[in-house]
Amino acid sequence: MDGAQRKIDFHRLVRDAPKINHICFDACSKTVKIVYSSTVPLSHTTLDCTRVDSGESEDRIYCIQVQYPDFPLLLKFFGENCPLLKGTTVDFVVTASQNSEIEEEILKALDVKLRHVDAFNGLVYGTSFLLRNIEAESFTYSFDESQRYEFQTLNTESMYPFLLINIRTGVSVVLVEGENQFKRLGGSSIGGGSFLGLSELITGVTDIEEMMDRAMQGSPEEFDIFIRDIYGDRASNFNMDPHLLAASFGRVTRCETVRRAGEFDEQSKNNAILSLLRMILYNVSQLAYMLSEISNVKRVFFNGFLVRNRPIVMKTLSFACNYWSSGKLRAYFLRHENYTTGLGAFLENFPNSDMYWKEYCSGSTALGRFVPVEPLETGFKTQTFALKCTRFKAAPFSLLVEQDGKPDTIDFNNDEQARNFWIEILDKTIADMTKYAIASQKHCDQQDEVTQRAKDFELDFVNTMNTIKEHHVAYGNSNARNLLEVREQILQEKGFDDIYVQKKHEENCTAIAELPNVLAIIDKLKETSDEKTVLEYVSRGLLAGNVFDWGAKEVVKMMNSESGLSFQSAINHVEDRPWLFDGFDSFHSKHKEYKSVLIFVDNSGFDYILGIIPFARELLRNGSKVIICANTSPALNDLTHREMVNLAPALKKADADLAKFIDSEQMMFVQSGQESPCLDARRVHQELNEVVETYKTDLVVIEGMGRALHTNFNVQFKCDSLKAAVIKTQWLADRLGGKMFSVVFKHELGVNN
Incomplete structure (x- = not known):
């Protein structure tokens, strides 16, 4: 392979190499984990369809795992392509089996100094960091035949305390009570090293992946004794399951298995490895249960090289924890546990670690053991994981009832x-x-x-x-x-930060020009109709605005047709009441009581300016404080916080009442911290929570199909909520029991009411 091809492969593996400014090495028994950060300049797509430097940057963290034979080549690449590392101090994880050769190789290849970081500190800090930041980092695994993963998202308040059980060469048990509050409770010498050593001694197999494959093909019947073998039909008299394990390798003591290890056939090797694995994992699980009882902990995380998303290991640990605790204790695992120690050590000396970091799927070349890892052309067998910094602190939305509950309507x-x-x-x-x-x-x-x-x-x-x-x-x-x-x-x-930016601007300009006419219609209606009629009209306008959606296939057809899609034609697409989910009467009965209303907005243009703004103006006229919340980053044609703020002068110019409300801050603008057409209220911008708590928000309005139907449709809030959208896909209409353009106007009382 020529040098040019090799260089291309390295650049594909080591993202943003010239910008690397901090790095950490975690040398394990057979692999090296490398954690590094880069500050990446961001580009901006302009209204005149060009791309310029935005003057802003984004911090990213990358994690790479390589095998020992490949490490010197990768070090050479770092030395030649990462100028910001020269003369700096880099982190090196200190373990009981610290590899001095790796340390010497690093010093030889890079012009740096090494700072030793304790492995336990790194393990705890890295685990807490991942649980706090990464959605669905934590999961449980079924111990039946379904092989089902059940993912959880945890927040700082709910995840502590927990036990962290590290199954590496031996077993260590750590009680974690806070970000930097932990203590070692104990451990066992019977762990991963025991499994590797005894497997090789008994069967001659030396590779852990082969051991696991063989274990999955094994049967415990050849070597183990079960309750039924001791008590026979009398097992039920003792309230014991006859299929439970009574003695690992017990049949050997009964001279039922007399062959020597060297005489085992291939199936017997499989059986022996399975029996050994079960023996060790049952022992670890019992230790976990006893220490969890002593510590009054309900959640136990298992990690270490023996676990690492291996189905047979997770299934066995899950079954054993359930058995020993009579169903009270569940085994939990981490998607990225192989990086916890290195990542935690890296973060000890890294700024912005307290900010919100998101999983950067686009920056990952592989997804851990959840997906088979394809080797690069260089022959490297690698795993990588990437995160990006949002530059703000995030927390669960303070008005959520279940702060760890899933927002998604369909899993x-x-x-x-x-x-x-x-x-x-x-x-x-x-x-x-x-x-x-x-x-x-x-x-x-x-x-x-x-x-x-x-x-x-x-x-x-x-x-x-x-x-x-x-x-x-x-x-x-x-x-x-x-x-x-x-x-x-x-x-x-790929450098496309906002592909709808020009289209959004055009629609905003068109909608702003139309806004005075829409507001005039409402004002005239107020003179001739009752309050309920006016409220229903602005509610229909809210729904009509939501029809404009470049993310909906059927709507795109209408918008691209010769006649196009006008706001009036969108209103015509709003069906007459009663709606599919019709909470209008309930909303009308309470709408004047609300003192502080938070509105999560959806699309730019007609949706925001002709739908949300007239609706909000009626609430403002009733004396309500109205807080309008938009995405922090672009997604499809959704309104962003920056665009919302920039539109404020035009809104003031279009209507005197709006000018008064904006100038007095009776209407104010905040950002959600989101970058998706949907809404995950488990992680929102800290500023949003501060505003909501300051003004004691008593109504949350969520508008749009992505935010109110695909997500949050079943989510409960402490205060009243209104979820409003027009269904614009036939599939979702079928799922909700409606038809195309059916209306959801779901008014729900708060759980605290």
Whole structure:
């Protein structure tokens, strides 16, 4: 292989190499984990269809795992391509089996100093960091034949305390009571090292992957004794399951297995490895249960090289924890546990670690053991994981009832039909997205380069969808929200930060010009009709605005037709009452009572300006404080916080009442911290919570199909809520028992009311 090809492969593996400014090495028994950060400049797509430097940057963290034989080549690449590392101090994880040769290689290849970091500190800090930041980092695994993953999202308040059980060479048990509050409770010498050593001694097998494969083909009947073997039919007299293990390798003591290890056939080797694995894992599980009882802990995380998303290990630990605790204790695992120690050590000396970091799927070349790892052309067998910094602190939305509850209406992990439908829809729209991406930068000087980036986006997204088709748990939770967010990440990775920016601007200008006419109609209606009629009219306008959606296939057809889609025609598409979900009467009866209203908005243009603004104006006229919340980052044609703030002067110019409300801050604008067409209220901008708590929000309005139907449809809030949308896909209409353009106007009382 020539040097040019090798260099290309390294750059594909080591993202943003020239910008690396901090690095940590975690040398394990057979692999080295490398954690590093880069500060990446961001580009901005302009209204005149060019791409310029935005003057802003984004911090990213990358994690790489390589095998020892490949490490010197990778070090050489770091030395030649990472100028910011020269003369700096880098972190090196200190373990009981610290590899001095690795340390010498690092010093030889890089002009740096080493700072030793304790492995236990790194393990605890890295685990807490992942649980706090990464959605669906934590999961349980079924111990039946379904091989089902159940993912959870935890927040700082709910995740402590927990036990962290590290099954490496030996077993260590740590009680974690806070970010930096932990103590070692104990451990065992019977762990991963025991399994590897005894497996090799008994069977001659030396590779752990082969051991696991053989264990899955094994049967415990040859070597183990069960309750039925001791008590026979009398097992039920002792309230014991006859199939329970009574003695690991007990049949050997009964001279029922007299062959020596060297005489084992292949099936006996499989059986021996399985019996050994079960013996060790049952022992670890019993230790976990006893220490959890002593510590009054309900959640136990298992990690270490013996676990690492191996189905047979997770199944056995899950069964044993359930058995020993009589169903009170569940075994939990981590998607990225192989990086916990290195990541935690890295973060000890890294700024912004207290900010909100998101999983950066586009920056990952593989997804851990959830997906088979393909070797690069260089022969490297690697795993990588990436995160990006949002530059703000996040927390669960303070008005959520269940702060760890899933927002998604349909879980694609458990609904194959829904998953396949969405992947098919996204596959069909990829060509159009590519065209929009190219058109958004059509005035850039190097059009060939723009086209190539767009094609790279298309290829990467297709590959991502294929990955999810084959391994639906590859990204943890599979749902509409995550699929759409991954698509936005890939677009951004390819330099397309906002492919609808020009279209949004055009529609905003058109809608602003139309706003005085819409407000005049409402004012005239107030003179001739009663209060309820006016409120229903602005509510219908709210729904009509939501019809304009470039993310909905049927609506795009209408908008691209010769006649186009006007606001009046959108109003005509709002069906007459009663609606599919009709909470209007309930909303009307209480709407004057609300003192502080938070509105999560959806699309730019007609939706926001002609739908949300007139609706909000009526609430403002009633004396309500109105807080309008938009996405922090672009997604499809959704309104962003920056665009919302920039539109404020035009709103003031269009209407005297709006000018008064904006100037007095009776109407104010905040950002959600989101970058998806959906809404995950488990992680919102800290500023949003501060505003909500300051003004004692008593009504939450969520508008739009993504935020109110695909997510949050079943979510409960402490205060009253209104979820409003027009159904614009036939599939969702069928699921909700309606038809195309059915209306959801769901008014719900708060749980505290």
